[in-house]
Amino acid sequence: MAGERAHDWDGSYAGPQPAPWDIGRPQAAFEELAAGGGLVGRVLDIGCGTGEHALMAAALGQEVLGIDWAPRAIEAARTKAAARGLVTATFTVGDVLDLQHRQDRFDTVLDCGLWHGLADDERPRLLGGLATVLHPGGRYHLLCCSDRFPGGWGPRRISEADLRASFSLDGGDEWRIERIEATTLALTIDPPEMAAWHATVVRR
Numbered sequence: 001m002a003g004e005r006a007h008d009w010d011g012s013y014a015g016p017q018p019a020p021w022d023i024g025r026p027q028a029a030f031e032e033l034a035a036g037g038g039l040v041g042r043v044l045d046i047g048c049g050t051g052e053h054a055l056m057a058a059a060l061g062q063e064v065l066g067i068d069w070a071p072r073a074i075e076a077a078r079t080k081a082a083a084r085g086l087v088t089a090t091f092t093v094g095d096v097l098d099l100q101h102r103q104d105r106f107d108t109v110l111d112c113g114l115w116h117g118l119a120d121d122e123r124p125r126l127l128g129g130l131a132t133v134l135h136p137g138g139r140y141h142l143l144c145c146s147d148r149f150p151g152g153w154g155p156r157r158i159s160e161a162d163l164r165a166s167f168s169l170d171g172g173d174e175w176r177i178e179r180i181e182a183t184t185l186a187l188t189i190d191p192p193e194m195a196a197w198h199a200t201v202v203r204r
């Protein structure tokens, strides 16, 4: 089941055109996060795609692991890392719903565009894994499509109330919401951007 979905995602990296989200640079919201010193310690980028956010962290000298289940995306990320000489970035093919089995631990988790693709029952699974791999006090930063994005195209819309519920109900007392702010995500298509949320949650 996961295999089929992974295959579908991999196909979005096969075409001559980049995927709608694959803009070839970091999203502005995560650039601001980096500029403000938000990428601390060891960084994990879940659903890293072709790696722009992980590579941004590596360019700042951080140790970073990017995980994506699409082999083409990971290959592209490794090629970029080599071309840019960014040796502190590692990329691996894997399912981010299996994080609880990992031995390594992180201080910062980045998620650009993964959360809004998860089914309801996958969210607690992801959060359980993140609670395992994030040190206490570590932060999970996520950018997801918001319900303020009009039209029918695109990922599932997420309301602020839905986000809050995910981290208070499903997340139990393991998470504290630090901020939820409206932002935008740039796209390679028309429309050129989508309304999004930038949420930061702290692992207690």
Ligand code: SAH
Binding pocket: 009, 010, 021, 022, 023, 046, 047, 048, 049, 050, 051, 067, 068, 069, 070, 073, 094, 095, 096, 097, 111, 112, 113, 114, 117
């Ligand atoms: N963060 C990247 C890619 C966003 S698109 C960027 O900003 O460009 C979402 C990515 O999550 C896709 O690359 C998809 O392959 C990956 N993904 C979705 N579900 C996943 C899962 N369960 N495990 C690993 N990767 C997953």
